[in-house]
Amino acid sequence: MSFPVRHTAKSRLSETDFNHLPFGRIFSDHMFQADFNGQHWINAGIRPYAPLELQPSSAVIHYGQSVFEGMKVYRSAEGELLLFRPIENFKRMRNSSIRLSMPLVPEDIFMNGIMELIKVDANWVPSGDGKSLYIRPVYFATDPLIGVHPSELYTFLVITSPTGAYYTSELKVRIEKTYSRASRSGTGYAKAAGNYAGALYPTQLAQQAGYNQVIWTDAATNTKVEESGTMNLMFVINNVLVTPSLSPSKLAGITRDSIIEIARHWGYPVEERDVFVDEVVAGLRDGSVTEAFGTGTAANIAPISVIGHEGEDFTLPIPTVESFSTKALNFLDGIKTGRIADPFGWVVKI
Numbered sequence: 001m002s003f004p005v006r007h008t009a010k011s012r013l014s015e016t017d018f019n020h021l022p023f024g025r026i027f028s029d030h031m032f033q034a035d036f037n038g039q040h041w042i043n044a045g046i047r048p049y050a051p052l053e054l055q056p057s058s059a060v061i062h063y064g065q066s067v068f069e070g071m072k073v074y075r076s077a078e079g080e081l082l083l084f085r086p087i088e089n090f091k092r093m094r095n096s097s098i099r100l101s102m103p104l105v106p107e108d109i110f111m112n113g114i115m116e117l118i119k120v121d122a123n124w125v126p127s128g129d130g131k132s133l134y135i136r137p138v139y140f141a142t143d144p145l146i147g148v149h150p151s152e153l154y155t156f157l158v159i160t161s162p163t164g165a166y167y168t169s170e171l172k173v174r175i176e177k178t179y180s181r182a183s184r185s186g187t188g189y190a191k192a193a194g195n196y197a198g199a200l201y202p203t204q205l206a207q208q209a210g211y212n213q214v215i216w217t218d219a220a221t222n223t224k225v226e227e228s229g230t231m232n233l234m235f236v237i238n239n240v241l242v243t244p245s246l247s248p249s250k251l252a253g254i255t256r257d258s259i260i261e262i263a264r265h266w267g268y269p270v271e272e273r274d275v276f277v278d279e280v281v282a283g284l285r286d287g288s289v290t291e292a293f294g295t296g297t298a299a300n301i302a303p304i305s306v307i308g309h310e311g312e313d314f315t316l317p318i319p320t321v322e323s324f325s326t327k328a329l330n331f332l333d334g335i336k337t338g339r340i341a342d343p344f345g346w347v348v349k350i
């Protein structure tokens, strides 16, 4: 399917400084929108990025019935536009929307909406230096009534934002044992808006204490590490890649899955299992934890330099060219940007 395009009267491209791209602040000229009227998908098309009109009673504003996705398109050295595993984002948004009682966005609208939008805003895809165009699909309830119920009306939007590297400085994280991101039976596995609102306060407390992010622990016992901020979490312990196994309280990251696949492809030992706070702290103390890093689309791989636990800070070795995280980042980034041949069939050319 191809969608009608309404072009902007005045492009902002020439006034955008592609050498200074703070994450998530600059948006391309156009967006994709499709609405669900309770029965059908209507109004699907590309239009100028602009404020929306919403009723003050819109369901999403009151009860947060909203899910989102995040993916990136890269420009290869040959100038091709490359998407990374977009079908996985589609599947995940479907799972997220089921958990929030939302009708499924058709695959055609999700995939082709994104593809067509990128074609229209192709000049917004930066090149080089880990730069990319971040793609943000978001899907939310618009019923104009404030009873608590699944909405009948919805809007699906895709906006895009040119971006450079996510974490530019060192990453200090603190193991969080008071507040939780998600419970075993909650919405943690969904990319649901409310999960992120609830994470802000504990993160702010960690930032006031001098950290960038928290490491979330399980809500039931606070003894197992789960994720870090909005990234999945991995360690290298005695030369084994160790990562918390997936569960309903964790977001199944596409980057996480890709790094596990890469490690297996290399014959590097991988363990997906419970990872206990005590084990991590002991391993930081005796040096058997040699690497810790977050994984996610926005950051790719973000090496952690300091882990705080109950007032004590543990400093990790600075990654070298030999570190797993360095090699994995280089390989993953190479595949995403077309610099390295993709052995997995992950990359989709636009």
Ligand SMILES: *Cc1c(COP(=O)(O)O)cnc(C)c1O
Binding pocket: 070, 191, 227, 229, 230, 231, 232, 251, 252, 253, 254, 255, 256, 295, 296, 297, 298
């Ligand atoms: C999006 C997200 C991730 C990373 O997922 P990717 O598919 O790798 O981008 C990890 N944890 C949380 C909580 C997230 O929202």
